Amino acid sequence: MRIFTPTLLAAMLLLNSCAYRNKEADLVVRNARIVSMDEAGTTHTAMAIKDGRILELGAEYQILNRYRAKEVFDAGTRFIYPGFIDGHCHFLGHGLNKQKVNLSGAKSWSEVLSRIEAYAKAHPGTGWMIGRGWDQNLWPDKANPTNDSLNILFPDRPVLLQRVDGHAAVVNQKALDSAGLTTESAIAGGLLEKKDGKLTGLLLDNAVSVFQQIFEDVDEPTKRQALLDAQQDCLAAGLTMVCDAGLDAGTIDLIKRMQEEGALKIRVYAMLADDSTNFERYADGPLISDRLIVRAVKCYADGALGSRGALLLKPYSDDPAAGHGLQLSTREHFVKVAQWCKDNGFQMATHCIGDSANRLLLGVYGEVLQGTNDLRWRIEHAQCMDPADFDLFGKYNIIPSVQPTHATSDMLWAVDRLGPERLANAYAWERLMQQNGMLALGTDFPVEGIDPLKTFYAAVIRKNDAGVPPKGFQMKDALGREDALRGMTIWNAMATFTEQDLGSLESGKFADFIVVDRDLLQVGGDQLKKARVAATFLNGEAVSTGR
DSSP states (O other): OOOOOHHHHHHHHHHHHHHTTOEEEEEEEESOEEEOOOTTOOEESEEEEETTEEEEEEOHHHHHHHEEEEEEEEOTTOEEEEOEEEEEEOHHHHHHHTTSEEOTTOOSHHHHHHHHHHHHHHSOSSSOEEEEEEOGGGSSSOOOOOSHHHHHHOSSSOEEEEETTSSEEEEOHHHHHHHTOOTTOOOTTEEEEEETTEEEEEEEETTGGGGHHHHHTOOHHHHHHHHHHHHHHHHHTTEEEEEEEEEOHHHHHHHHHHHHHTSOOSEEEEEEESOHHHHHHTTTOOEEOSSEEEEEEEEEOBOOTTTTOSOOSSOOTTOGGGTTOOBOSOHHHHHHHHHHHHHHTOEEEEEEOSHHHHHHHHHHHHHHHOSSOSOOOEEEEOOBOOGGGTHHHHHTTOEEEEOHHHHHHHHHHHHHHHHHHHHTTBSOHHHHHHHHTOOEEOOOTTSSOSOHHHHHHHHHTOOOTTOOSTTOSSGGGOOOHHHHHHHHTHHHHHHTTOTTTSSSOOTTSBOOEEEESSOTTTSOHHHHHTOOEEEEEETTEEEEOOO
């Protein structure tokens, strides 16, 4: 029998009192169900945070007894996940779209015209009117628009209306005249539609880019407001980092200044737009900081499926006269950019929708990469694949960067474009994931909605908001729930070279996390569709209370 003397007991009590809450933290999170997304799939009930990083995770009694904190956040038994990362979006574009005429969801061309007329009355003048979001697949006749009505309504004011994907637009005659476009104009990688010897005003891909200067001429105050508006929406949706797929060096400079000022808190992985001036600015190599990383180049191989600009191996099933789609640059150009990326330490990320575009760029990547590597080059969208090409992702360690809501948005008409045989190998997220054991998930907002929880729902349930189709779309390529969550967190961190700091909740990593009102890994499909982000924390700071 062990006898404790009064002196020994006093010493033990003193030791215990010294150990109790003897560590300082800025924030302690308690009463939570923390899904860490670490390799072991560990869950916790509390964590301590200091200086923007996680000190420790564990059981609640363990964390509360060890740390004294300036602030305690009671999660109310809700679920905590790593902050979501959008693997492919247009962050600035989303903000700028708020300053355009919103054409999303218009059920007819007449409705589009009504919205433009209303905007013109509210904003009189002679300056450009720009709108975005029309989708002819939502209209009864599914016919592309022409500019006849625009010419009558606005003979003296230039109008440019972008399709939802940004790869097509309709412009009026005033706009065509301002750009010097005539029936004799020819644009490589673009199309100016003609009918009865006249331009209809419909433009595809590089023909739309003729008007790019309109967007680049936006002044700094307008861009600042657009970035702040986009940040507000992203943080409310639970996004703590975004990958902007194509920015110019000047915009990146502005993002850097706004982050240094403290106005812009969200982390940005910026892909350089494919332009020689951008390459010259970053000839010394990537820019890497806690909140801004510039180490990727974004190229475009083809257009979009909805506007028949995606480059296909065989003609479009519903319009053979449209041919195979559009290749937006030469193979020689892609090889040149790829070599620049490899020589200068940049990741190459290329927009590839059609099976021919995917084959073309996978071949270019293979030629330059020459086998196994850890350069983490990416194919953006990887939407339509030929079965013979899937294994090239694994052979050259290429990351598929996909957007699950594209599948549920396109599925009602994609079979018309591709036919059932080709459709069976499109939107094949599970088969693409198997190639390297990972993929990156995003939304492509503003092409799709900004909500990452809809990305998760589309990836695993494969239904649209209306619950169509009842059994899900091509469920053989649905992702498992854990894989979908990885694709929005740790795999997106790997796709951006940030896995040492982001993507999971582990000691030493940045304290980027979100609070969600239900268990994403367990609840039924109907409940999953109702999931909401209740709060977003970035660097341990509460930056949004959700939507």
